[in-house]
Amino acid sequence: MYKMTRIAVAVGVCAGITTFSAMADAAEKEWRMATPWSGGPWLERDAQMFADRVNQLSDGEIEIEVFPGGTLGSALRVTNTVKSGVAEVSHNYINYDYGSDPTTALLAGHSSGLTPEEFMLWMYEGGGAQMYEEYRRDQFDVVAFPCAILGTEVFLHSNKRVETLEDFQGLRLRTSGAWSELASRLGASTVVMSGGDIYSALERGVIDAAEWGSPEMNRPTGFQEVAQYVILPGVHQSGGFLECQVNEDTWNELSEDDQEMLRLAGKLSVFETWLASSFADLEAYQELIDGPNEIVHLDQEFIDTIYEETVKWEDEYAADNEWFARVLESQRDFKETMNTWPAYRLPIGTMGR
Incomplete structure (x- = not known):
């Protein structure tokens, strides 16, 4: 009887362990x-x-x-x-x-x-x-x-020097999303392609320039090896x-x-x-500075034109798209709130220089 009781208890424990394991496995989500x-x-x-x-x-x-x-x-x-x-x-x-x-x-x-x-x-x-x-x-x-x-992204890795709006005219540019539409309105000839195709397209001259990401994101792509100019700042994607x-x-x-x-x-x-x-990004950008590429900064007049065209584009879509208008209003209200930020917050990276 004692032996049978021990066997029954052992069977019960094993069954309980099995049941618990099944419950544990069921609880896990892969x-x-x-x-x-x-x-x-x-x-x-x-x-x-x-x-x-x-x-x-x-x-x-x-x-x-x-x-x-x-x-x-x-x-x-x-x-x-x-x-x-x-x-x-x-x-x-x-x-x-x-x-x-x-x-x-x-x-x-x-x-x-x-x-x-x-x-x-x-x-x-x-x-x-x-x-x-x-x-x-x-x-x-x-x-x-x-x-x-x-x-903040690099504006362009480019085989053509781009500084002014005139330089941007006819530029064969790889991009995507809203900037594809806006860049076209500003005179570029835009091409949408996946990131994996950009290097060879720059190297073979299929495109003149490309935007992709920040200095850190662009470093492993090798764009700096096949495009002479690094154009800043990334006002298209700040x-x-x-x-x-x-x-x-x-x-x-x-x-x-x-x-x-x-x-x-x-x-x-x-x-x-x-x-x-x-x-x-700090290290990646320093490598661009120290490397063979030429760093080019956009003319302020071109930057202002980009923002002006962006506002027109925003207003056009907001007139017909309820969700677009709702998000845009929230962001614009927030920007108004941020107007006082420079009055009491010091700019990053400039103090003590």
């Missing part, structure tokens, strides 16, 4: 993350950083595997990949959906003059993040929130965001605590990518 990125900091640092933060904050319950661009669907149609459920989550650039709705340009960053720091303030204190999430759900049926910051998207059904299955945890992981990633990218 998600696939789609991205447009073939490599570089956006894939290897920023996307992975968000995945790691989610795993950490969920105590290991949610594990995200990051996939490079093109492996789970089209690199430029990541939103569709998430919406369809092929991937549960993504790391993406909202401006790739510009063809569906130009409002995406306002949320990604465009020639509006918002710096990365201003963008973060607007997102987290000016209501931008809530508006972002509401917009994505309303127009694209995915849940999305910021999860990485974009630094700051912006990358987003993380979650499939709507996947999101709705989560508890409110887990949903808030994902937003928090995004916010932490924004802060951490701001630190990492800002610091990395």
Whole structure:
């Protein structure tokens, strides 16, 4: 009898362990993350950083595997990949959906003059993040929130010297999103192509110039090796965001605590990518200064013309697009608030020089 009791207890314990293990396995969520990125900091640092933060904050319950661009669907149609459920989550650039709705340009960053720091303030204190999430759900049926910051970009890596509006006329320019439309209005001949094709296009003279990212982002591309001029400042993209998207059904299955945890992981990633990218840009830009390229600064009159054309473009879309008008009004109100900033805040990088 004693022996049979021990066997029964052992069987019961094993059954309990098996049941607990099954419950633990059921509780774990293994998600696939789609991205447009073939490599570089956006894939290897920023996307992975968000995945790691989610795993950490969920105590290991949610594990995200990051996939490079093109492996789970089209690199430029990541939103569709998430919406369809092929991937549960993504790391993406909202401006790739510009063809569906130009409002995406306002949320990604465009020639509006918002710096990365201003963008973060607007997102987290000016209501931008809530508006972002509401917009994505309303127009694209995915849940999305910021999860990485974009630094000020290099205006052009170019084989033609560009300083004035006249220099810009007829320039064969690789770009995308809103700047493709605005650059065309300013006289450039724009070409949309994926990042992986830019180097060879510059090298073979298919294009004269290209814009892509900040000094850190451009360094591994080698654009500086095949284009003589580095044109500054990046008024076409003075700051912006990358987003993380979650499939709507996947999101709705989560508890409110887990949903808030994902937003928090995004916010932490924004802060951490701001630190990492800002610091990395310093070294990358110094390499451009010390290298064989010629640094060219845009004429102020050309910069003013870009901003004037941007305002016209904004007003035109706001007249016919309710979401565009709503986001634009919020950003313009925020800019008015920021007008007093220079009166009491010292400019970064100039004191004691």
